[in-house]
Amino acid sequence: VTGAAKRIGASIVETFHTNGYLVIIHYNRSVVEANALADRLNKKRASSAICLQADLNDQEAIDLLASETLTCYQRLDVLVNNASTYYATPFGAATQRQWDDLQNSNLRGAFFLSQALSQELVIRNGSIVNIVDTYADRPLLHHSVYSIAKASLKAMTKALAIELAPKVRVNGVAPGAILWPATLENGNDPQVVQARAKVLKNIPLGTLGHLQDIADATYFLACDANYITGQVIKIDGGRSLS
Template structure:
C-alpha cells in the first residue's frame, strides 16, 4: 500500500529486492572487478616509473592515485607522506629538547665562532657539510651582494631569477661553479614554486636557508588604478614568499641540520606608509606579518626573521632627492648593501633570534 507522501509526490517507494536479485548484483560486481583487475595491476606497475619521471624533471613527487580511495573508505589509517611527519608527542619532545638546549646555551655565553652556523641549539651538525641557500631575486644588485656574501661563507647557492639569465652572474665564480646554480621561477605561480623547491633539493640534496629578496616596487595609479598591478604586487611580495617558505619547510626539517633559517627582505615602508605607494607599503606590511606568523608556526626547527632596510642603492650625492633622504636620516648616511649583508650575517650566526624585524635604515623609521 502506497503511503500518502508517495501519492502526493507522484512516485512509489521501490520494492525491496529479492535475495536472488541481490546475489545477481554481487556476481556482476565481482565480474566487473575481475575484468578490471589487469588494468589495475598495469597501473600499479607503471606508477613507480611515472613517479621517477616526475622527480627526474624536478617536479614534486606525485601523490599515489589510490590514497583518496583509501582515505575515503579507511579514514582511521595513517598514510605515509613524501616527507617525514612527527607524531604530536614526538614533536613536543623535540620542542622541549630545543628549549632546554637553548636555555643552556644562553646561560653559558660562547664566542660566535664556536657556534658556527647553528640553526637550532641542539640540531645535529654534519662536520664539513656545506649548507645550501636559496636566494630569490638573485640577479638584482642586492641579490648579487647577498649571493656573493653567502658564497664567501662557503654556501652552495641556488640563484633564482624571474626571467633574466643568471649565466653572467655564475661566471663570476669560475672556480666555484659547482657551488652555484641558477633557476628560473615565477613567484606568481604556486606550481612553479613547488617545482623550484623540488629542483633545488634534487640538485643540491638539501635546503638549509631561504632568502626572500625578490620584490616589485610600483607606484599607485590613482587616475587609472589597475587590479592586475595590485595583484602582482601582493603575489610577488607576499604570497610567493609565503608559499615558498611553506613548501621549503618540510625539506629543511628533514635535512642534515634538522632545521633551517628563512630571512625576508622587507622595507621600512612596510611599517610607515609611503606616499603614492599604498599597494607596495601594504604588501610589505603583510610580508612582515607573514614572517612573524611563520616564526611561531615553524619553531623550533626553523627560524624566520626579516631585514627592513632603507634606501639600499640611493642616487648620487648630487641628486636633490638623495640630499633630502640624508636630511631625514638621523645617522645622515646610508649603509647601502653592506648594511643588509651585515644584518644577514648577524641573523645567520645568532641561533636564539626569531620572529624579528631588524631595521637597517640609519634611524629613518624614527622620523
C-alpha cells in the same frame, strides 16, 4: 635566494658564498645577470652556484622551483625570500592587476615557497629570512599596494616563526635607503643634489646604506642568531626614527 641576479639579492648570494655555502640563484627575467653571477662564483669554487628560473606569480612554477631546489644539492639550510616588485600605485587609480602583481611578487611567492620547502628546513634546523622594507611600518605615498604587501610580509615573518618553531627560525631584514633611485643618480643636476640632501637630512647617520649592510644582516640572522626568531631588523641608518 630569490630575486638573486642583481642588487640586494646578488650581494646576499655572494656573502653566503664567501662564507662557504653552496648557493642557488633564483631569477625570473634577469637571465644574463644570473648566469654572470653564477659563472663568477663557480670560478672561485667549482660547482658552488646554480641558477634556477621561475615566475613567482605562477603557483606551478613555485612548486617546480621548490622541487628543483631540493634536487640541486640534496639539502637546503637557508631560504632568503628577496624577490620583489616595486612601482607606484596612486590610490584612486590602482588596478586589480597591479594589486595581484605586487601581492604575488612580494608576498604570495614567499609564502608558498616557504611552505613547499618547510619540511626540508625542519629536517636541517634551517632558517628563513624575508627581505621586507621600512615602508611596511611607514607607508610610502602613492605606493599603498606595495606598502601593504611588505607589511603583510612582515606579519608573515612573525606568523611563520610561530608555525615553524622550534626547528626553523624565521626573521626579516627591512632595508631603508640603500641605493639612489634612477631619478636621483645624476649627482651633477642641482635639483638632484637638492633632493639627495633632503633624503640624507632625514637619516641620522647622514648617509645611504650599502648592499653589503643588507647582506651582512641577512647572513647574521640566518646563521649566527641562534636565539632570534620572529624579528624584523631595520637597516636604515636611523631614518625610521626621524
